[in-house]
Amino acid sequence: MAANHNNEPRDAAYTKDQLEIYTDKKGGWLNKDSKSIFAGKFQKDLFIFAMAIGKHRDQYSPLNPPKQANVRIDAMTEKQKWALLAIGISESNNLLCLKDEAPLYAEAEEYAHEGLKILISHVEKYGINYPKSLEVELKEILSEDSSL
Numbered sequence: 001m002a003a004n005h006n007n008e009p010r011d012a013a014y015t016k017d018q019l020e021i022y023t024d025k026k027g028g029w030l031n032k033d034s035k036s037i038f039a040g041k042f043q044k045d046l047f048i049f050a051m052a053i054g055k056h057r058d059q060y061s062p063l064n065p066p067k068q069a070n071v072r073i074d075a076m077t078e079k080q081k082w083a084l085l086a087i088g089i090s091e092s093n094n095l096l097c098l099k100d101e102a103p104l105y106a107e108a109e110e111y112a113h114e115g116l117k118i119l120i121s122h123v124e125k126y127g128i129n130y131p132k133s134l135e136v137e138l139k140e141i142l143s144e145d146s147s148l
Contacts, residue, residue: 007100011069037131043071054115084108
């Protein structure tokens with residue numbers, strides 16, 4: 001059963017300068033023929049991944065207009081929506097923030113904005129092998145969490 005979401009926005013946004021990465025056209029990371037780990041995936045998948053990296057690194061920044069509100073919220077699974085909302089809950093430390101979800105999505109956009117910059121830097125630094133660098137980082141995160 002789906003949760004009842006309050007004031008959920010229609011779309012999540014990214015900046016206009018990130019548009020070419022979020023596209024499935026030639027040169028975009030979502031294009032099925034790209035060498036990206038996101039080849040054939042959807043904008044929501046890239047957005048959630050970028051948001052998670054931004055949150056883990058605690059890096060976020062406001063999106064400067066013009067924003068591209070193209071990541072459809074209604075296309076997200078409940079788990080993806082709750083990943084977004086969990087960031088807002090952890091930031092506010094108060095479940096009452098769920099009364100109005102729009103600010104929580106805006107916060108997630110700020111983390112995704114910086115997370116995508118981090119992903120871009122991985123691609124520039126490691127080239128085609130950037131997924132291996134992300135895998136190493138993920139293993140470090142998981143080993144840190146298991147030692148708690």
